[in-house]
Amino acid sequence: MIPMTTARMRDAVHGTLCGPEDVAISELSTDSRSIAPGAWFVPVTGERFDGHDYIGMALDKGAAGCFCARLPEQLRPDKAYILVEDTRRALRDLAGWYRGQFDLPIVQITGSMGKTTFKELLAGVLGQRYNTLKTPGNLNGDIGAPLTLLSLLPEHQAAVVETGMDSAGQIRWLGEAVRPDIAVITNVDDVHLAYFESREAICRAKAEIFENLRPGGLAVINGDDELLTALELGCEKVLCGLSAGCGVRVEALEDLGLEGVRCTIVTAKERYALEIPSPGVHMASLAALAVAVAERLGLTKDEITRGVAAYRPADNRLRVERLPGGRLMINDSYNANPRSVRADVAILAQHRGGKRIALLGDMTELGAAEEPGHRSVGRLVGELGIDILLAVGPRSREWMVPEAQAAGCPDVRWFENRDAAREDVLSAFGPGDALLLKASHFLNRFDLMADYLREYPFAEG
Numbered sequence: 123m124i125p126m127t128t129a130r131m132r133d134a135v136h137g138t139l140c141g142p143e144d145v146a147i148s149e150l151s152t153d154s155r156s157i158a159p160g161a162w163f164v165p166v167t168g169e170r171f172d173g174h175d176y177i178g179m180a181l182d183k184g185a186a187g188c189f190c191a192r193l194p195e196q197l198r199p200d201k202a203y204i205l206v207e208d209t210r211r212a213l214r215d216l217a218g219w220y221r222g223q224f225d226l227p228i229v230q231i232t233g234s235m236g237k238t239t240f241k242e243l244l245a246g247v248l249g250q251r252y253n254t255l256k257t258p259g260n261l262n263g264d265i266g267a268p269l270t271l272l273s274l275l276p277e278h279q280a281a282v283v284e285t286g287m288d289s290a291g292q293i294r295w296l297g298e299a300v301r302p303d304i305a306v307i308t309n310v311d312d313v314h315l316a317y318f319e320s321r322e323a324i325c326r327a328k329a330e331i332f333e334n335l336r337p338g339g340l341a342v343i344n345g346d347d348e349l350l351t352a353l354e355l356g357c358e359k360v361l362c363g364l365s366a367g368c369g370v371r372v373e374a375l376e377d378l379g380l381e382g383v384r385c386t387i388v389t390a391k392e393r394y395a396l397e398i399p400s401p402g403v404h405m406a407s408l409a410a411l412a413v414a415v416a417e418r419l420g421l422t423k424d425e426i427t428r429g430v431a432a433y434r435p436a437d438n439r440l441r442v443e444r445l446p447g448g449r450l451m452i453n454d455s456y457n458a459n460p461r462s463v464r465a466d467v468a469i470l471a472q473h474r475g476g477k478r479i480a481l482l483g484d485m486t487e488l489g490a491a492e493e494p495g496h497r498s499v500g501r502l503v504g505e506l507g508i509d510i511l512l513a514v515g516p517r518s519r520e521w522m523v524p525e526a527q528a529a530g531c532p533d534v535r536w537f538e539n540r541d542a543a544r545e546d547v548l549s550a551f552g553p554g555d556a557l558l559l560k561a562s563h564f565l566n567r568f569d570l571m572a573d574y575l576r577e578y579p580f581a582e583g
Contacts, residue, residue, distance in 0.1 A: 123148050123220070123272050128187060128202040134219035135212040140193065141202035145186050150272060152265055159184030164213050166265060173209070189213070210264055217268035218299035224274050227419055228281045230300045232293055232331050233308030234324065235462050236408055237262065240308050241284045242436050244412045247429030251421050252279035259436070262286040267296045280419065288317050290327045297334035304415055305331040306342040308408065310349050313459045315489030325349040332357060342414045344407060362410035370414045372406045379472040380442050380450065387413045392423050396430045400440060401469045438569045440466070446580040447553035455559040455568035458485045460495030464502050466560050471506035476554030478508050481547060482522065483540070483561025483568060484515030496521035504529020510550050511535070512543050514566060540571055547571070548578070
């Protein structure tokens with residue numbers, strides 16, 4: 123972050139400054155435990171915590187000051203305090219002001235699935251020409267997105283900002299700070315039905331991303347999603363996908379199994395023969411979205427082709443990891459929903475030369491889609507000939523396990539939690555085998571299983 127004074131910060135968030143006006147701040151943090159000396163502390167409030175309780179700790183560790191919705195009883199004369207109505211809003215407003223200091227193209231991304239994968243793919247493509255800032259990891263919420271904007275520096279030439287949601291209005295709220303030149307929706311699915319009454323309601327909430335497009339901005343949409351293609355937008359839009367009506371169209375699609383995907387992307391300007399080094403035919407649709415954005419921003423055919431070919435997935439997102447003895451770990455452990463799990467099971471089913479083992483856990487936040495979603499996964503496991511299903515969690519026991527058994531999976535086992543499955547994973551996962559890890563993240567933490575297996579001393583043969 124370019125240093126700014128406490129007076130400038132006060133004006134940006136329309137707050138009241140108590141303390142010195144000329145303190146220069148170049149870093150913000152919401153974590154009092156790891157805050158750096160001289161940084162600015164942003165105390166946020168959640169259901170079970172209040173960051174205001176940790177203001178003293180942050181200041182003791184050297185923070186120069188803080189936002190606060192209520193002032194501490196005693197103010198330190200060497201520290202600065204900016205009183206605001208809401209600290210999250212203050213962070214967002216500061217990020218919005220700071221974003222306005224930069225004249226560079228910003229791409230905002232949302233979608234039910236594939237946001238982070240697409241963010242990584244697009245940032246890699248744009249990086250062939252531009253110094254591109256991207257959202258770190260999956261920090262796409264009302265804290266992460268503003269902090270991403272506040273990471274902009276003069277050397278940046280473009281930015282890719284991922285935005286997530288769990289309620290209506292959240293994408294609009296973040297968009298007021300991002301103010302994108304290009305806005306992308308990867309897809310709409312039954313991922314948030316615990317918070318929304320229907321997929322249509324999810325679509326309306328995602329479509330808020332277009333409300334804050336800058337003048338002359340472009341909407342880039344998955345043209346294979348009927349809800350998205352039906353949107354009436356007051357801006358230029360381009361549809362991307364396999365459907366005939368797409369302006370950026372996927373042709374000659376080849377599924378290369380665990381090796382990746384080959385396809386041709388056709389636009390009004392060019393034909394792009396692409397090699398995507400990541401499994402799953404869905405990657406072709408994401409590549410089409412990336413081509414649409416990259417063409418808009420002036421990249422050449424060679425830059426786009428090289429950028430797609432250089433794609434590497436983010437941690438725990440459909441990474442094919444090679445372990446001793448020719449074992450393959452398909453690590454897509456970050457999160458899960460029925461559609462993404464079914465896609466991963468289809469990828470696993472293409473493995474040849476050893477057993478196909480699926481370690482699958484409960485999926486959350488599905489609302490009314492919870493039972494049919496788990497059942498659909500179990501049924502597909504049996505239909506595609508997966509050799510072993512290791513299911514974890516109560517939802518999987520009730521719905522996934524019986525469907526897999528009924529559909530013909532020869533070896534179905536259930537475990538209460540991730541650690542209870544460890545010994546069965548080790549005994550089943552032999553040389554030449556492929557193991558899929560997939561579950562909802564915060565409930566199951568299958569990434570910890572991936573870490574364990576990565577370090578385990580497997581025999582070579």
